[in-house]
Amino acid sequence: MSDRVVVAGAVYDRGRLLAARRSAPPELAGRWELPGGKVEPGESGEQALVRELREELGIETEPLERIPGEWPLKPGYVLRVWTARLLSGVPAPLQDHDELRWLGPGEGDAVDWLEQDRPAVAEAVRRLPGG
Numbered sequence: 487m488s489d490r491v492v493v494a495g496a497v498y499d500r501g502r503l504l505a506a507r508r509s510a511p512p513e514l515a516g517r518w519e520l521p522g523g524k525v526e527p528g529e530s531g532e533q534a535l536v537r538e539l540r541e542e543l544g545i546e547t548e549p550l551e552r553i554p555g556e557w558p559l560k561p562g563y564v565l566r567v568w569t570a571r572l573l574s575g576v577p578a579p580l581q582d583h584d585e586l587r588w589l590g591p592g593e594g595d596a597v598d599w600l601e602q603d604r605p606a607v608a609e610a611v612r613r614l615p616g617g
């Protein structure tokens with residue numbers, strides 16, 4: 487069986503990158519991630535990303551490009567990451583998160599990222615204007 491895909495977004499707005507602090511499950515709570523979630527059957531990665539960001543944060547986004555690579559999560563799951571542009575809305579922690587932060591250039595290490603997100607975060611920060 488192939489791995490289940492989890493998609494996450496490096497959401498940019500005005501030169502800053504959005505970081506989200508997980509509130510669940512207990513083993514991940516308090517750590518920061520690029521927000522996203524599982525791809526459902528019949529969805530593309532981009533469609534799942536737009537849906538997850540709408541559900542979890544109440545924002546509309548446009549996926550821009552896939553960050554090359556794929557990172558293992560818990561057994562049977564892999565993480566794929568896209569850069570995405572904020573189109574509308576103000577992100578709010580509606581599900582799964584208890585705090586959000588916009589990180590400017592030079593602030594990529596300001597939060598305690600989940601280990602599995604770090605390679606994609608490093609690449610996303612490099613793509614920030616001035617990053």
Ligand code: DCM
Nearest residue numbers: 492494519520522523524559602603
């Ligand atoms: N996950 C992760 N890093 C992300 C997004 C998700 O490690 N940037 C993990 C957390 C969960 C699983 O993927 O184990 C599914 O995410 P969710 O619970 O948000 O649907």
